[in-house]
Amino acid sequence: MSTTTAAVRPSVRWLRRARRTPALVAGTAILVVVGVVAVLAPVIAPYDPASQDLGNGLAPPSAAHWFGTDQLGRDILSRVMAAGAGERGIYLAYALVGWITYARVIRARTRTLCREGWVQAARGGGLSHGRVLFGHLLPNVAPLAVVLLMTEILLIMVAVVTLGYLGLGVQPPTPDWGTMISDGQLFLTTRWWVPTLPGLAVVLTGVGLSLTGDGLADVWRLR
Amino acid sequence: MRIEGLRVAGETELLHGVSLAVGAGEAVGLVGESGSGKSLTLRAVMGLLPRGLRVTGGTVEVDGRAAMIFQDPLTFLDPLVRVGDQVAEVCRVVAGLSRRASRVRALELFADVRLDDRAVLARRYPHQLSGGQRQRVLLALALAQEPDLLLCDEPTTALDVTVQREVLDLLASLRAERGLSLVFVSHDLAVVAQLCDRVVVLRDGEVVEAGATRDVVARPHHPYTRRLLDAVLPLPALAGGRDG
Amino acid sequence: MRWVGRSLLSVVPVVVGVVLCVFFLLRIVPGDPAAMILGERATTASIEALRHRLGLDLPLAQQLSDWLVGVFTRGDVGTSLVTSQPVLGLVGSRAGLTALLVLLSVVFTVLIVVPLALLAATHKDGVLDHLVRIVPTVGMAMPAFWVGLILILLFGVQLRWLPVGGVGTGPGEPLRSLVLPALTVALGMAPPLVRALREQLVEVLDADFVVTLRAARLPSWRVQAHVLRNAAVPTVSLLGLNIAYLIGGTLVVEKVFALNGLGALLFSSISSRDFPVVQGIALVLALAVVGVSLLTDGLVALLDPRVRTA
Numbered sequence: 001m002s003t004t005t006a007a008v009r010p011s012v013r014w015l016r017r018a019r020r021t022p023a024l025v026a027g028t029a030i031l032v033v034v035g036v037v038a039v040l041a042p043v044i045a046p047y048d049p050a051s052q053d054l055g056n057g058l059a060p061p062s063a064a065h066w067f068g069t070d071q072l073g074r075d076i077l078s079r080v081m082a083a084g085a086g087e088r089g090i091y092l093a094y095a096l097v098g099w100i101t102y103a104r105v106i107r108a109r110t111r112t113l114c115r116e117g118w119v120q121a122a123r124g125g126g127l128s129h130g131r132v133l134f135g136h137l138l139p140n141v142a143p144l145a146v147v148l149l150m151t152e153i154l155l156i157m158v159a160v161v162t163l164g165y166l167g168l169g170v171q172p173p174t175p176d177w178g179t180m181i182s183d184g185q186l187f188l189t190t191r192w193w194v195p196t197l198p199g200l201a202v203v204l205t206g207v208g209l210s211l212t213g214d215g216l217a218d219v220w221r222l223r
Numbered sequence: 224m225r226i227e228g229l230r231v232a233g234e235t236e237l238l239h240g241v242s243l244a245v246g247a248g249e250a251v252g253l254v255g256e257s258g259s260g261k262s263l264t265l266r267a268v269m270g271l272l273p274r275g276l277r278v279t280g281g282t283v284e285v286d287g288r289a290a291m292i293f294q295d296p297l298t299f300l301d302p303l304v305r306v307g308d309q310v311a312e313v314c315r316v317v318a319g320l321s322r323r324a325s326r327v328r329a330l331e332l333f334a335d336v337r338l339d340d341r342a343v344l345a346r347r348y349p350h351q352l353s354g355g356q357r358q359r360v361l362l363a364l365a366l367a368q369e370p371d372l373l374l375c376d377e378p379t380t381a382l383d384v385t386v387q388r389e390v391l392d393l394l395a396s397l398r399a400e401r402g403l404s405l406v407f408v409s410h411d412l413a414v415v416a417q418l419c420d421r422v423v424v425l426r427d428g429e430v431v432e433a434g435a436t437r438d439v440v441a442r443p444h445h446p447y448t449r450r451l452l453d454a455v456l457p458l459p460a461l462a463g464g465r466d467g
Numbered sequence: 468m469r470w471v472g473r474s475l476l477s478v479v480p481v482v483v484g485v486v487l488c489v490f491f492l493l494r495i496v497p498g499d500p501a502a503m504i505l506g507e508r509a510t511t512a513s514i515e516a517l518r519h520r521l522g523l524d525l526p527l528a529q530q531l532s533d534w535l536v537g538v539f540t541r542g543d544v545g546t547s548l549v550t551s552q553p554v555l556g557l558v559g560s561r562a563g564l565t566a567l568l569v570l571l572s573v574v575f576t577v578l579i580v581v582p583l584a585l586l587a588a589t590h591k592d593g594v595l596d597h598l599v600r601i602v603p604t605v606g607m608a609m610p611a612f613w614v615g616l617i618l619i620l621l622f623g624v625q626l627r628w629l630p631v632g633g634v635g636t637g638p639g640e641p642l643r644s645l646v647l648p649a650l651t652v653a654l655g656m657a658p659p660l661v662r663a664l665r666e667q668l669v670e671v672l673d674a675d676f677v678v679t680l681r682a683a684r685l686p687s688w689r690v691q692a693h694v695l696r697n698a699a700v701p702t703v704s705l706l707g708l709n710i711a712y713l714i715g716g717t718l719v720v721e722k723v724f725a726l727n728g729l730g731a732l733l734f735s736s737i738s739s740r741d742f743p744v745v746q747g748i749a750l751v752l753a754l755a756v757v758g759v760s761l762l763t764d765g766l767v768a769l770l771d772p773r774v775r776t777a
Contacts, residue, residue, distance in 0.1 A: 023604070151607075154607060154608065155607075158607075158608075158610045161610055162610050162611070162612060162719055165610070165612050165719075165722070166719065166722060166734055167734065167738065168734065168737065168738070181612070181613065181616070185616065185723075188616060188619060188620065189619075189620075192620060195616060196616065196617070196620070199610075199613040199616065199617075202608075202609075202610060202613060203608050203609050203610075203613065204608075205608075206607070206608025206609065206610075207604075207605055207608040208608075209608065210604045210605065210607050210608045211604060214604050269682055271678055271681060271682055274591075274673070290682065290683070291682045293675065293678070293679065295675070298674065298675040298676065299675045299676055299678065299679045300676055300679065301676045301680070301693050301697065302676070302697070302771070302772070302773055303693075303696055303697055303700075303770065303771060303772065304693070304696075312685070312689065313683045313685065316683070316684070316685055316686065316689070317683075317684075348772040348773070348776075350772070350773050350776070351776065361679070364679065364683060365683075367683075368683055368684065
């Protein structure tokens with residue numbers, strides 16, 4: 001009796017299907033770019049994110065400063081790249097709280113699966129707990145878990161940025177997308193690039209996460 | 224009603240040229256296992272094919288009005304509306320009656336389908352009725368359309384055996400009283416044999432055998448028909464008789 | 468009637484839980500209100516004196532019970548540590564604006580989500596469906612406040628149609644000033660709701676009873692009426708479930724648009740560690756969320772007889 005229908009697929013077939021899913025391709029591409037930039041920020045940033053140039057404050061985007069400068073003359077592009085790395089502490093705090101909802105959904109799905117006949121059949125057939133857990137349940141729950149994880153990360157990121165915007169998050173001078181936007185809001189109507197471009201960084205990362213999550217869901221036929 | 228060479232397809236062809244004829248006042252049974260295309264045939268006649276399926280060939284002619292009843296009335300009735308009102312709504316549309324008159328008419332129909340405590344029942348919601356009661360409501364809904372032909376898509380499959388018997392008796396007497404033609408779909412040859420003059424056997428979207436019930440049961444030609452017959456034990460009396 | 472009693476009972480633990488959580492969280496987080504009030508130059512002695520005066524040096528349990536007693540016997544939700552004003556008054560003066568914003572946001576949310584979800588569901592797997600489904604994917608990546616900023620840029624500056632900050636005093640106010648903020652909240656809530664509602668609607672549209680109705684040759688509009696009434700049930704439920712997020716969204720948006728509602732008060736009080744004010748606002752918000760949940764539950768019961776006779 002076959003109980004592996006929903007379990008591990010040949011990876012080659014999977015990869016091929018993955019490559020043909022536009023959402024997944026676009027999403028991972030974006031994430032890779034963002035990730036690389038964030039990690040390499042200290043190296044590839046054109047300027048030191050903290051160095052001020054008070055005479056050149058609020059300059060519009062130009063060849064020298066692709067994203068312009070903020071009110072203290074700091075290069076916005078470098079600050080955006082640095083902020084991409086983020087402040088570990090706050091993400092951890094959020095993850096600790098958000099873990100509960102995540103776990104609840106996974107638990108519900110596992111329970112539903114357990115009630116299905118094939119689990120009992122496998123156990124009845126003499127398979128050990130471990131075998132059932134790893135060989136059968138895990139492959140069935142894993143896709144859902146991964147896709148949900150994407151959504152969780154996305155929600156956490158948005159929440160952290162929002163907290164930063166509200167002034168309740170990361171403290172200066174650590175650059176954070178949220179604080180950059182709130183600091184720059186004063187200049188929204190006059191020098192729109194100061195708050196808007198960091199915002200774009202947030203949205204871009206978010207879209208990358210979202211597309212990847214949706215793409216994975218498509219590939220694994222969860223939608 | 225006459226069907227000639229009906230073809231229905233979605234991604235693949237599901238009905239491969241089905242032909243069927245029902246005369247006035249006749250009762251024809253359509254049997255076959257799940258997936259043979261019995262329900263699809265009825266749906267095609269009514270123009271109610273599910274999303275993604277289309278008629279790709281053949282003709283359907285219906286002389287008069289056709290109504291249909293379905294298998295599991297719980298999901299086939301609007302859960303938010305009282306059953307009496309649902310039937311009344313059909314009466315309003317079909318006969319152009321006023322609201323009050325249609326409610327009265329609905330109660331009359333409830334009497335025709337032998338529902339007790341009509342007034343009380345009419346104010347109930349579908350989930351508050353028993354399976355048999357719901358099936359009668361569906362029947363009343365169909366009769367409200369004043370049809371000449373009644374298409375029955377496995378109406379007894381979800382019912383207890385005793386209730387099944389009552390519904391079959393009801394159908395038989397309605398047919399006698401009103402001269403209704405019936406097409407009765409089921410996977411249960413025994414049930415069909417009780418009610419229908421003729422039987423058509425469907426398998427994988429094709430007609431494999433057809434004829435008077437008496438003949439088909441006594442001398443089945445196709446091995447599939449024989450298998451269906453073997454699955455019934457013991458064989459009940461044929462249409463026209465009463466005991467099994 | 469019994470059902471109402473039962474619902475009220477289930478509400479109490481939620482409110483109590485929220486209040487307790489807020490109470491303890493405030494005191495766990497570093498930051499001393501007395502120190503904040505007195506500023507950086509304050510001496511330890513003066514800080515201690517202020518703490519004593521404000522009752523902050525009492526044991527936690529006593530602070531909690533004092534506050535609870537005050538709430539239940541006198542309806543006294545405390546006094547602001549910073550301004551010495553009664554919290555109830557403070558909250559009351561701001562709550563009206565926030566309530567109006569929430570109401571307008573709900574209206575906009577429904578106006579955006581329902582037609583989009585309907586469109587996607589009725590054209591399932593078609594071009595329109597896929598177009599609509601892009602909305603949640605992209606929309607979820609956009610923080611509400613960023614959307615607000617974009618709207619400000621677009622409507623306030625470029626097109627000069629609507630006011631972009633604060634509440635004006637001209638004709639049509641305060642509604643006119645709340646249009647953009649409410650729109651921002653609605654756009655923020657729309658993505659997950661569109662996705663969820665579309666799924667529910669697909670289920671309703673494919674329901675068996677629709678087949679029966681069409682078989683009976685009811686005119687199209689009558690069938691739609693049945694479908695819509697059935698579809699209203701999950702819609703209302705969904706709104707009730709998400710009201711907490713919606714209210715949260717309005718609090719954030721208030722900051723974007725410089726609105727003087729509960730949100731502004733809440734965030735400034737958190738920053739200055741004004742415990743009673745934060746507690747008071749938390750209580751009010753918890754009651755509001757719970758109230759709306761009860762309301763939507765009631766609506767669903769009204770619409771759906773299956774819920775009633777369960």
